[in-house]
Amino acid sequence: MSVLHLAILLPLLAAPFIPLFFWGLKRIHTGWFVLIVPVLLFTYFAGYMPTTSAGEVVTKTVSWMPSLGVEFTAYVDGLSLLFALLITGIGALVVLYSIYYLDKDKESLGHFYVYLLMFMGAMLGVVLSDNMIVMYMFWELTSISSFLLIGYWYEKERSRYGAQKSMLLTVFGGLAMLGGIILLESMVGSYSIREMVANQAVIAESPLFLVAMVLILLGAFTKSAQFPFHIWLPDAMEAPTPVSAYLHSATMVKAGLYLVARMSPVFQESPVWLWTIASVGMFTMFWGSFNAVKQTDLKGILAFSTVSQLGLIMSLLGLGAAALHYEGLDENIYMVATIAAIFHLINHATFKGSLFMMVGIIDHETGTRDVRKLGGLMTVMPISFTVAVIGSLSMAGLPPFNGFLSKEMFLKATTKVASMDFFALDSIGLILPIVAFIGSVFTFIYSLLIFTRTFMGKAKFELLPKTPHEAPVGMLISPVILAILVVGFGLFPNVLSHSLIQPAVEAIYPSLVAGGEEVEVHISFWHGLTPELMMTIGVVLLGTLLFWQIGRWMGIYNRIPHRLTLNGMYDGSLVWSNKAAYRFKDNYMTGFIRSYLIYIFVFLSGMMLFTMAWLDLFNFSFENLAEIAPYEYVLGAVVVLAALAILFMRSRLPSIILLGVVGYGVALFFVFFGAPDLALTQLVIETVSVALFLLVFYHMPDISKKEVRMRFKIGNAMIAILVGATVTMLSFMALSNKSLTSISEYYKENVYELAAGKNMVNVVLVDFRGFDTLFEIVVLSLASLGIYTMIKFRTTRRTKGEGAHEAQKQTRQ
Amino acid sequence: MKRKSKPVNDVILQTAAIIIFFIIVIFSIDLFFAGHYSPGGGFIGGLMTSSALVLLLLAFDSQTLKTVLPIDYRLMTATGLLIALGTSLHSIFWGRPFLTHAYDKFHLPLLGEQTLHTAIAFDLGVYLVVIGVTMTIIQTIGESE
Numbered sequence: 001m002s003v004l005h006l007a008i009l010l011p012l013l014a015a016p017f018i019p020l021f022f023w024g025l026k027r028i029h030t031g032w033f034v035l036i037v038p039v040l041l042f043t044y045f046a047g048y049m050p051t052t053s054a055g056e057v058v059t060k061t062v063s064w065m066p067s068l069g070v071e072f073t074a075y076v077d078g079l080s081l082l083f084a085l086l087i088t089g090i091g092a093l094v095v096l097y098s099i100y101y102l103d104k105d106k107e108s109l110g111h112f113y114v115y116l117l118m119f120m121g122a123m124l125g126v127v128l129s130d131n132m133i134v135m136y137m138f139w140e141l142t143s144i145s146s147f148l149l150i151g152y153w154y155e156k157e158r159s160r161y162g163a164q165k166s167m168l169l170t171v172f173g174g175l176a177m178l179g180g181i182i183l184l185e186s187m188v189g190s191y192s193i194r195e196m197v198a199n200q201a202v203i204a205e206s207p208l209f210l211v212a213m214v215l216i217l218l219g220a221f222t223k224s225a226q227f228p229f230h231i232w233l234p235d236a237m238e239a240p241t242p243v244s245a246y247l248h249s250a251t252m253v254k255a256g257l258y259l260v261a262r263m264s265p266v267f268q269e270s271p272v273w274l275w276t277i278a279s280v281g282m283f284t285m286f287w288g289s290f291n292a293v294k295q296t297d298l299k300g301i302l303a304f305s306t307v308s309q310l311g312l313i314m315s316l317l318g319l320g321a322a323a324l325h326y327e328g329l330d331e332n333i334y335m336v337a338t339i340a341a342i343f344h345l346i347n348h349a350t351f352k353g354s355l356f357m358m359v360g361i362i363d364h365e366t367g368t369r370d371v372r373k374l375g376g377l378m379t380v381m382p383i384s385f386t387v388a389v390i391g392s393l394s395m396a397g398l399p400p401f402n403g404f405l406s407k408e409m410f411l412k413a414t415t416k417v418a419s420m421d422f423f424a425l426d427s428i429g430l431i432l433p434i435v436a437f438i439g440s441v442f443t444f445i446y447s448l449l450i451f452t453r454t455f456m457g458k459a460k461f462e463l464l465p466k467t468p469h470e471a472p473v474g475m476l477i478s479p480v481i482l483a484i485l486v487v488g489f490g491l492f493p494n495v496l497s498h499s500l501i502q503p504a505v506e507a508i509y510p511s512l513v514a515g516g517e518e519v520e521v522h523i524s525f526w527h528g529l530t531p532e533l534m535m536t537i538g539v540v541l542l543g544t545l546l547f548w549q550i551g552r553w554m555g556i557y558n559r560i561p562h563r564l565t566l567n568g569m570y571d572g573s574l575v576w577s578n579k580a581a582y583r584f585k586d587n588y589m590t591g592f593i594r595s596y597l598i599y600i601f602v603f604l605s606g607m608m609l610f611t612m613a614w615l616d617l618f619n620f621s622f623e624n625l626a627e628i629a630p631y632e633y634v635l636g637a638v639v640v641l642a643a644l645a646i647l648f649m650r651s652r653l654p655s656i657i658l659l660g661v662v663g664y665g666v667a668l669f670f671v672f673f674g675a676p677d678l679a680l681t682q683l684v685i686e687t688v689s690v691a692l693f694l695l696v697f698y699h700m701p702d703i704s705k706k707e708v709r710m711r712f713k714i715g716n717a718m719i720a721i722l723v724g725a726t727v728t729m730l731s732f733m734a735l736s737n738k739s740l741t742s743i744s745e746y747y748k749e750n751v752y753e754l755a756a757g758k759n760m761v762n763v764v765l766v767d768f769r770g771f772d773t774l775f776e777i778v779v780l781s782l783a784s785l786g787i788y789t790m791i792k793f794r795t796t797r798r799t800k801g802e803g804a805h806e807a808q809k810q811t812r813q
Numbered sequence: 814m815k816r817k818s819k820p821v822n823d824v825i826l827q828t829a830a831i832i833i834f835f836i837i838v839i840f841s842i843d844l845f846f847a848g849h850y851s852p853g854g855g856f857i858g859g860l861m862t863s864s865a866l867v868l869l870l871l872a873f874d875s876q877t878l879k880t881v882l883p884i885d886y887r888l889m890t891a892t893g894l895l896i897a898l899g900t901s902l903h904s905i906f907w908g909r910p911f912l913t914h915a916y917d918k919f920h921l922p923l924l925g926e927q928t929l930h931t932a933i934a935f936d937l938g939v940y941l942v943v944i945g946v947t948m949t950i951i952q953t954i955g956e957s958e
Contacts, residue, residue, distance in 0.1 A: 676852035680844075684860040688947070695954060756916045756930055757849040765854065766932045766939070770912045773935075774897055777942040781890045784946040788887065791957045 002060040004074045007044050008128055011037055011121035015114045022110035030109045031099035034117065038092035041124070045084045052078045052503040059130070068133075069191050075130035078503020082342065083127035083251075083258055085500070086349050090250040091120050093478035097357050098242035100475035101364060112152060112240070119145035123251050127258055132181045132191045136174070139219070142252050143170040149247060150239040162235035165570070169232045173222025177259075180215030183208050184266075197265040197510055204269055213267050216259070217276060224256025226314060227284040230307040231566050237299040241360030244299060249306050249352040254345060257310065260317050261341070264508045268321035277318030282414075282435045284311025289442035293449065293550075294557040298359045298369040301446055302352065305395065308443060309348050312410060315432075316341035319413050323509065334416065335505070340409030342504045346496065347394065347402040347489060354482035355391040355450065358384050361475055362454060367465030371449070376459025381470050383480065388451040390483045394490065396447035396543075397440065397536065402489035404536075411436060411532035437535055444543030445550070601719050605726040612729070621736040632672060639665035652697055660690040677761045823872060830872035837865035845940055846933075855936035859943025866948060875955055886952065890945030897938025900931050 006013075014037050022030045051058060058076040065071075076084075095116070102109060122145055125138030143166075151163030185191050187206045188199045196203065203209060220226075225233040236248050247253070260277060267273045288308030295301040320338030361384050362377070363369045378385045390401060397407030414433040461467065470476075489496065546553070588595070612618060642661040649655045663686035670679035747760055747768060757763035765773050838861075845858030869878050904913035916930035 677854065677857070680852060680857045681860070684857070684864065688860075692950075692954075755914070755932070756928060757932070759848060759850055759852060759854070761852075762848045762854040762936075763932075765856075766848075766935045767914050770901065770914075770932075770935060773939060774901055774912070777894060777897060777939055780946045781894055781942055784890060784949040785887070787950050788953045791953045 001062055002074070003044075004058065004060045004076065004128075005062055005072065007041055008074060008124045009121060010041060011117040011124070015117040015121070018113045018117065019110040022113075026104075029099050029104045030113055031095055031102070034113045035092060035095045035099070037117065038088045038095060038120065042085065042088035042092055045081060045088055048076050048081050049499050052076065052081050053499045055503065055506065064134070069185070070133045071131050071192075072134050073130035073192065074128050075194070076128065077507045078500070078505070079258070079261055079507035080127045082346070082500050082504045083254070084124060086254070086346070087120060087123045087127070087251050090246060090349055090353055093353065093481060094242045094246040094250075097245070097360070097475060097478040098240070100472055101242055101360055102240065112149075115145050115148045115152070116243070116246070119149065119247065119252070123255065126255055130193050132184070132193060132196075135193075136178055136181060139177070139223075139255065140171070140174050142255060143167065143174055143223075146170070146236070146247050146252055149243045150236045152240055152243065153238070156238065158235075159238040162232070162238040166232040166236050169222050169229050173219040173229065176215045176222075177219025180212045180219065183212040183215065187212070193262060193266075200266050200269070200511075203266055209270070210272060213270070213273060216263055216267075220256035220259040220263075221280065222256070223259070224253050224310050224314060225284075225307050226256070226280050226311060227287050227307075228566050230284060230288065231570055233307055234295075234300055234303040237297070237303050241299070241356060241363060244302075245353050245356035245360070248303065249356055250349040253306060253310055254313075254349070257313050257317065257341075257345065260314065261504075261508050264317065264321065265510050268324055274318050274321040277321075278315045278432065279318075281311045281313070281315030281318055282432055282439070284308065285315060286435050286439040286442070287311075289439045289446065292446040293442055294554065295446075296371050298362065298371060298374075298450065298454065299356075301371075301450060302355055302359060305443070305446060306348075306352060308439065309344070309352070309395070312439070313341050313344050313348070315436075316344065316410060316413055317508075319417065319432075320508065322417075324512070334413070335509075336409055336416070337413035338505050338508055339501060340406055340413055342501050343402075343409065343493075343496075344406035346500070347406050347486070350482050350485045350489065351391040351394040351401070351403060354387050354479040354486065355395070357475075357479040357482070358388045358391065361471040361479070364475070365466065365469060365471055371453040373460065373463050374454045375457040376455070376461075378455040381455070383470060383476055385451065385455045387476075387479045387483045388455060390486050392447040392450045394486045396444045397539070400490045401486050402493065403486075404490065405493050407440065408532050408536060411440070411535045412530065415531050415535070433535075437539065440535075440539045441543045441546065444539050445547050448543070448547050598715075598719060601723050605719075605722045608726050608730060612733070617733050617737070618729075619736060620732050629672075632669075635665055635668055635672070639669075652700075656690060656693045656697060659693070660686060663690070675761070677759070827872045830868050834865050834868055837861060837868065841865065845936065848936055849930065849932065855939030856943055859940040860947065862940075863944045863947035863951075866944075867951060870951070870955070875952060884948075886945045886948040888945075890942050890949065893938045893941030893943075893945055895938070896941065897935050900935040900938065903931070 014034075018030060018034065021028075021033045025033075048058065058074075060074045062072040062074075095113075098112070098116075102112060119142060122138045122141035126135055126142060129135040129138060147163050147167040150166055151159050153159045181191070184196055184203065187203050187208065188196050190196070203212070206212075222229040233248060233253065237244055239248070264273075285308045288304045288306075288311055292301050292304035292308060295304060316337045320334060320341060323334035323338065359369060361381070362374065365381065366374065366377070368374065394401030394403035397403050411433070414436040417430075417432050588599075639662055642658045642665065646655045646658045646662075649658065663682065667679050667682035667686060670676075670682055747764060751757055751760045751763050755763045755767045757767070841858045841861030841864075844853035844861055845855060846853075848854030848858070866878065866882070869881070900914075901912040904915070905911055907915075914931045914935070916928060916932070919927055919929050921927050
């Protein structure tokens with residue numbers, strides 16, 4: 001157990017102590033104790049920066065399940081360090097913010113911080129694990145803790161709905177990913193990601209390559225809210241705002257991006273990888289931004305905007321794969337896609353985090369998040385307004401904020417697509433810059449909407465549940481820090497390029513940097529009159545025009561009927577599958593034992609006949625058969641006739657008698673076939689059981705004594721004939737295919753020498769196979785005790801009568 | 814059972830039953846002891862004994878049978894199971910597998926030279942269980958209303 005492992009597990013180890021603080025120190029907000037954890041971790045992980053920027057990696061292994069190849073291997077390289085810093089850094093800010101956001105007297109803070117720490121530990125585990133099974137474990141832990149956090153206000157129906165939806169979708173993806181992991185392991189023979197990267201050629205040649213890739217991508221897409229799995233994210237906005245800021249903008253939804261980036265070295269040689277990720281990401285970007293415009297809830301806008309931005313990063317990660325198809329790094333223009341992806345990942349975490357916190361402040365101070373009720377808050381809440389403007393303009397991609405730089409790089413990457421001469425990128429690929437352009441226009445519009453509708457326009461304070469005023473200082477610290485970072489990264493973009501971005505990019509292209517080359521990351525603020533700058537100017541012009549005329553075209557959103565929307569389909573499929581399952585169950589679980597007997601018998605003979613036909617067992621030989629004596633014919637006829645006659649009896653009494661006839665006939669058969677013990681037992685037992693039948697008949701209620709002949713049902717008759725024929729055929733075939741001699745010779749020879757007996761049947765029963773007899777007498781004892789208890793219990797209940805029944809009813813209530 | 818309240822004169826049946834009872838019991842004991850060499854054994858023996866008891870039950874009534882033979886048949890079942898289990902178990906104390914029977918010749922007072930076999934003890938367990946089971950079933954059903 002190294003310090004690194006302890007660092008990963010620290011949040012999980014600290015979580016059990018949170019309730020102690022919550023219950024023990026009521027006067028101090030529990031969040032202050034929690035805050036120590038991410039701050040400590042952030043400083044610890046920051047200490048790794050020199051190591052990774054020098055191109056080195058740190059690996060620490062703890063043996064967990066060595067026989068299964070599952071080791072807890074912690075692995076720090078540029079990519080995982082970047083994520084670890086994001087998780088702990090934003091985590092610290094979110095905890096600080098939540099201290100002022102959540103009331104220590106009204107909320108159950110113990111739960112909140114336990115879930116939050118659980119999530120933080122799980123997220124660190126995801127990004128720092130080299131073993132995929134361990135990573136999967138942490139991955140599901142993020143799903144579970146996210147489920148708990150979304151449903152934090154569990155009294156609200158919408159919270160429970162959102163929690164369930166996110167759980168279903170992300171766990172679906174997680175399980176698909178597990179399938180992919182297992183497939184990859186079967187190709188490489190190891191769960192280690194580094195082993196997989198090293199054996200990338202083996203994976204590429206495997207026939208299951210595509211299946212594994214699609215399964216892994218399903219996990220990444222559901223987690224990162226890509227189209228069409230993005231629908232859980234807007235509903236997850238029912239969570240407390242610190243949770244939305246942390247999980248659903250900065251960290252958890254980026255787990256999918258991390259996975260894609262991490263698995264890039266394994267898959268990115270394939271054209272399918274580039275195309276799938278780039279097109280899904282690009283469409284998600286457009287769809288998210290398009291839908292964000294129509295939202296009236298501020299968090300709804302931010303949720304769809306997150307979806308859109310995640311799509312942007314995802315498409316960049318896909319396009320980055322093109323870099324592999326060029327030799328060397330010097331003139332490699334496609335490196336820009338991956339650099340842009342990493343840079344935008346950082347930028348998005350900063351501005352989206354600040355925007356969410358700003359929305360939380362508005363919600364907290366005015367009592368609503370509905371943009372139709374808000375307006376004119378600029379003069380009342382100047383600091384929040386500043387944060388909102390900085391965040392929104394950065395999101396829109398305007399200078400001098402960091403969003404501008406990454407947006408420029410994004411547009412550059414998409415415009416370069418057309419000049420690639422492989423994977424049909426030069427023809428179909430032309431759509432990508434157009435979609436990117438449209439998506440950027442909508443991004444521009446909703447970014448403007450966020451602060452103009454909230455802070456500008458006419459003040460309608462009388463409509464608000466609370467009188468608005470500026471938030472307390474403590475609540476403003478975190479968003480202001482993030483806003484400062486937004487401006488800082490915008491003005492000095494290269495502070496991070498060597499320390500964080502370059503090692504992260506190198507982790508995505510291990511094959512390119514293998515020769516000792518270094519990725520040159522240089523983000524320049526002014527890069528000349530390039531096509532992407534023209535596009536940005538176009539975005540601003542068109543966006544302003546559309547924003548100005550927004551009332552005229554909002555109508556298009558109402559054109560899509562609810563049933564055809566993705567949410568409608570999701571709800572419909574839940575209802576439908578529930579109904580279908582119920583209908584299916586109601587159809588075959590009839591509650592009548594005759595139905596179940598039909599299934600059993602049909603299945604029995606069906607399986608037997610199928611096996612006989614499959615193995616071609618239909619060979620009947622009648623060679624080694626014994627002679628049939630005349631009296632055996634007579635007896636056989638009597639037994640068969642008696643059995644058949646039972647079916648046609650009008651009354652039950654003759655049926656019982658006929659059953660007795662069959663039994664005594666069988667006893668006679670035992671006599672003929674030389675089984676005196678069996679004959680004796682059969683005679684006595686038959687007598688007893690006929691007597692018992694008569695007893696039951698005598699005690700039958702009068703209603704069912706009505707003498708009706710059994711109704712003839714053709715289906716039942718067919719099944720009976722089928723089963724009879726199958727069993728008959730089976731016994732004939734078993735007789736014809738007898739291949740081994742019987743063991744009875746041994747008994748015959750040794751019955752006197754070994755067991756000192758001459759009645760072989762009895763010696764077998766008590767000596768050779770006495771074990772069976774021992775448990776047969778146990779069966780008999782149980783049967784008698786069963787009858788005894790059944791009857792005794794029935795009589796006591798009957799004597800107490802209605803009173804007992806009433807008492808039972810009352811206890812049930 | 815419903816006609817129990819009405820006194821019926823069953824002198825012939827009762828007299829015959831008393832005589833036949835002993836014949837059946839002796840026959841059942843013979844069946845039981847002969848089991849190792851000729852048809853019979855604990856199971857048939859037990860069934861025969863209980864049929865003798867049923868005969869008494871028919872000729873008299875269950876209360877009479879209880880006073881004549883005050884036996885708890887559920888206890889009898891348990892005893893039988895214990896005997897069978899004990900016979901099966903004893904061999905493991907001599908380092909043999911479970912249910913290994915042993916036999917030897919013994920010189921007994923009065924009976925002279927006889928072969929004794931632990932299998933007969935096992936069969937005795939079966940015998941007692943069968944009687945206990947049959948009588949429990951018949952008594953419970955017979956006494957229920």
